[in-house]
Amino acid sequence: MADLITHAALGLLFKRGQRALWPTRPPHLASFSLGSVLPDLLGRVPADTAVALASHGLRVPDLLLYGWGPLHIPAGMVSLSAGLSLLFRSDQRRAVFANLLGGMLLHLLLDLFQDHAGGGYLLLFPLSDRPYELGWLSTEGTLWLAPVLAGLALWAWGGRHPLRRLRALSPGPPTPPRPPSSSGPGPGG
Amino acid sequence: MAASARWFALAACVIALLGLGQLAAVHATTRPQGIRAAQADPVAFDGQGLMMLLWQVTATNDAGFEVAHEGHRVQVISAAPAPPPGSQVTVEGRFRARDGAVLAERVTVHRWRRAKQLIGLAGTILAVLVLPLGFRVEGGELVERG
Numbered sequence: 001m002a003d004l005i006t007h008a009a010l011g012l013l014f015k016r017g018q019r020a021l022w023p024t025r026p027p028h029l030a031s032f033s034l035g036s037v038l039p040d041l042l043g044r045v046p047a048d049t050a051v052a053l054a055s056h057g058l059r060v061p062d063l064l065l066y067g068w069g070p071l072h073i074p075a076g077m078v079s080l081s082a083g084l085s086l087l088f089r090s091d092q093r094r095a096v097f098a099n100l101l102g103g104m105l106l107h108l109l110l111d112l113f114q115d116h117a118g119g120g121y122l123l124l125f126p127l128s129d130r131p132y133e134l135g136w137l138s139t140e141g142t143l144w145l146a147p148v149l150a151g152l153a154l155w156a157w158g159g160r161h162p163l164r165r166l167r168a169l170s171p172g173p174p175t176p177p178r179p180p181s182s183s184g185p186g187p188g189g
Numbered sequence: 190m191a192a193s194a195r196w197f198a199l200a201a202c203v204i205a206l207l208g209l210g211q212l213a214a215v216h217a218t219t220r221p222q223g224i225r226a227a228q229a230d231p232v233a234f235d236g237q238g239l240m241m242l243l244w245q246v247t248a249t250n251d252a253g254f255e256v257a258h259e260g261h262r263v264q265v266i267s268a269a270p271a272p273p274p275g276s277q278v279t280v281e282g283r284f285r286a287r288d289g290a291v292l293a294e295r296v297t298v299h300r301w302r303r304a305k306q307l308i309g310l311a312g313t314i315l316a317v318l319v320l321p322l323g324f325r326v327e328g329g330e331l332v333e334r335g
Contacts, residue, residue: 003305004312030323030333037316045313054259055245065259066217067210076209083202086195089330096333116279119242126212129220139243140301146308 002110002142004040009149010110011036011103016156028099035103038080039111043071072111073125077104113137224263224291227284235286243299246276253293256280267293277302 011033019027047068054060070076078101085097112121113136120131220226224241227234241263244256253267256278265280272278277299282291325332 003308004316005308008312008316028333030320033323034320037312037320040309041313041316051259055257057260062214062218063210066214067207069213069217070206070209076206079202079205079209083199083206086199086202087331089327089332092333116242119240125216126209129216138297138299140299140305143301143305143308 002114002137003146004037005146005150006142007036007040007107007110008033009146009153011106012153013149013156014106016153026095028095031096031099032103035081035100036107037103038100039072039077039104039107042080043068043076069122070125072108073122074105074108075125077101077108080104110142114139114141224261224284228261228263228289231284231286231289234284237284238294239282239284239291241278241280241291243277243279243302246272246274246278248274252290264288264290265293265296266290267296269293269296272296272298276300 012029014036015027015029015032018025047065050060050064050068054065071080081097081100081104084100085093088096108121108123112132113134115135115138116131116133120133122129123132124130218225222239224239227237227239241256241258244258244263246254247257247262248255249271250264253265254271254274255262255264257263265282266285279297279299280291280293281295282293284290285292323334325334
């Protein structure tokens with residue numbers, strides 16, 4: 001897996017590109033960003049914790065050691081996106097589902113570039129256990145990219161904090177009118 | 190979607206995820222390849238190629254070094270200089286049934302693993318702190334801002 005900063009920054013840049021192409025479309029920045037980091041937050045962090053406990057001699061059930069893997073492959077991503085989207089207001093569910101899943105698939109796409117010495121990702125699990133990967137980057141190969149992409153993402157969102165911008169984009173009556181100094185469009189927007 | 194149908198669909202998603210998790214656990218522990226399978230049936234795997242991804246070096250010795258992962262320990266036979274204890278390595282090699290060791294053919298030392306873990310930790314903390322700002326709760330349901 002690439003590091004979480006790279007995944008998040010790539011998600012933000014992807015959404016910036018979409019906003020440049022379709023300025024009037026709601027960006028769903030939060031759900032896409034969440035999708036772009038969830039495979040590691042839910043699929044790796046608990047698994048790494050379980051492995052660390054097992055390495056210290058604790059008896060950890062196999063489900064807790066290996067059961068998180070599907071959150072990092074398409075079958076689990078679809079189920080997770082569907083489940084999470086059901087927690088949202090009905091008029092947002094489809095868009096949240098699409099953006100969560102889109103963020104997760106972008107995450108997986110980036111990870112597929114890595115080389116796990118043939119380990120790869122079981123993209124078709126549980127139908128097939130054949131691993132897939134492109135093997136173009138070492139597992140730490142995106143480290144140098146993280147600060148570059150993070151800087152680019154901040155710049156692309158107009159030098160403003162993306163989530164402050166995201167709050168400003170919030171629709172509905174409670175949103176206060178934005179002062180002229182902060183309402184200028186970002187690059188391409 | 191009616192409330193009951195929604196909760197039914199949500200339960201179906203949770204069950205699907207648990208089912209996938211269980212399948213993955215069974216797959217990981219029973220597939221006929223890898224060091225776990227080789228240790229369970231050494232004679233059948235004698236001389237077979239295997240790969241140990243991201244194992245931690247726990248000790249060095251004259252024959253090579255020892256690695257550990259999830260409580261399993263394996264001796265790696267390697268003529269190359271042994272990585273220092275604490276290093277994360279990927280070992281590709283062949284299993285030797287006589288002593289359960291792995292004869293290394295290629296050892297990759299992940300020198301930047303610690304840095305990656307630190308960046309990952311920073312990203313995790315940042316995500317947990319910042320991402321909730323993109324949502325709010327309204328009438329018991331989540332609403333995305335923007």
